[in-house]
Each structure stands twice: as C-alpha cells, then as structure tokens.
Amino acid sequence: MSRWNPERDFDVDRFKGDNRLTFVPQWSDEAKDWWREHIFEPHGLYPDEFADVLTKSVHGDRSVTYFGISPESDSFVVKVVGSLGDPGEAWWTERGLDLRGKAFHAREMVIPERSQGQGIGRHLMGDLFDMALRMRIERIDIEAQDIGRYAWIRAGFLPDNTGWRYRLRPEIRDRLAKARSSLSDENYRYYEAALDSDDPKIVREIASWEEPVPSRERTSGGEAILRPLGRVLLLEILADWCGSFDLRDPTSLEIYENYARRTLQR
Known part of the structure; x- marks a missing residue:
C-alpha cells in the first residue's frame, strides 16, 4: 500500500491515462488540482494507486476507469475491472466517493457466476471498508439486491x-x-x-x-x-432496499468483522 510521503512530488503525467487507466472525459487541470489537494496530499495516492488499494484483496490484472469527477461537489466515481485468470472471466466493481458528505457509495459489484461463493465480493467490500476508515469516511451507502438483501444485513448494513x-x-x-x-x-x-x-x-x-x-x-x-x-x-421477497453502514458505530464494525472474518484497518 502506498504511504504518504511529504517529499513526494506531484506528477501530473500520472493523469495521462493508458491501457490500464482511463479518465472519461479526460480530466481538466481543475480536476487534477482537486485530486492533489483532497487525495494525494492527505493520502499519498495517485488514481491508479487509489484503485489498487480499493481492491487490494483480489489479485490479478485490472483496468481502472474514472468518470463523473466533480470538483464542485467533491465527488467522483471509479470502476475497477479485474481478471480472474480464465479468458472472459472478470469481476468488476463501481464505487462513488462523496467527500463533502463523508460517504462512499458502493454502487455496483459483479462477480461471474462460476466464481461466486469464493468470498471475492466479501473481500472487495472489506477493501472498501479499509479505504473508508483510512480516509475518515463516516458511512457506506448501498442498494441491496438479490443475495445482498440478506448478506449485507448480516454484514452490518441497515x-x-x-x-x-x-x-x-x-x-x-x-x-x-x-x-x-x-x-x-x-x-x-x-x-x-x-x-x-x-x-x-x-x-x-x-x-x-x-x-x-x-x-x-x-x-x-x-x-x-x-x-x-x-x-x-x-x-424470498421482491423488495430491494437502500441503506447504509455507519462507520462511526462500534457495534456495526464488530458485526462486520465477525461476518467477514476480517480485522479492519481502523
């Protein structure tokens, strides 16, 4: 994991993009300045590093796309697509960060059917928790669908x-x-x-x-x-639900750690 280094110079060339990292649309100087002030200086992360930390528990190649960055509202959306080794087998997750509201939005997560049941989704959510706690984010919002209607409640979401x-x-x-x-x-x-x-x-x-x-x-x-x-x-009901996880609540954090069998990096 990258660490903040006060001697580390801010390199704007890290925002050019390549086959692995894409900005849609290409970021303006204002957007890069926003990243430097709100993400790089306090947390020492470039966009590719941010995505790596956000999905650090799942190994393999991945590609990253940033879109919807809004310096005016202190928010952006990032999508990470990762390979599972077999051709055509890939997972992906999309996260939104609202710094002003001190919230992450766990927007979507897709695990191929053949790879479900291996804990990939649980690991990716744990990575999101670690990142949120590292950044002093207060809650994670979610829209629970399918198995998530039950699983995310067991994990501490409400x-x-x-x-x-x-x-x-x-x-x-x-x-x-x-x-x-x-x-x-x-x-x-x-x-x-x-x-x-x-x-x-x-x-x-x-x-x-x-x-x-x-x-x-x-x-x-x-x-x-x-x-x-x-x-x-x-x-066995049709009701999807919207809710959140309160990262300030010790009881909820304990529920999550017991569910995920993971000690969060508080």
Missing part, C-alpha cells in the same frame, strides 16, 4: 427508515404468513410482534432467525429444502 417500513416490512410479513404452518403458535406470535418495530435495526434480529422452514428451493425430487427463517424472509 435499510433506511422508508425502505424498512414501506418496502421490506410488508413483504416480510407476507412471506412469514406463508411459513405459518411450519411454525409453532408461540414462535409465530413472537416473529409477528418483532415486525411491529419501526426501528430498521430489527432486521439484524430477523436475519439471525435460524428456525428451519421450507424454502422455494427444491431437491431433484421436487421436495422443498429447509432453510433458516431469516434467510427465507429476506431472500
């Missing part, structure tokens, strides 16, 4: 109030009702009561519900596969 009350909660109630016959009266009443909470933090408890219930997944013989209730309630 939906916003609107997402919880008007998107997640109604659909979770409906899915819970469909599992009613598999649950005892006492447990069902407990789960229903928990859903009355207006606090989005209740999703952490929901995600932890381990009671097995029939899922939509089927065996080769057509029988329903039993899955933990929390996983079923968060994955």
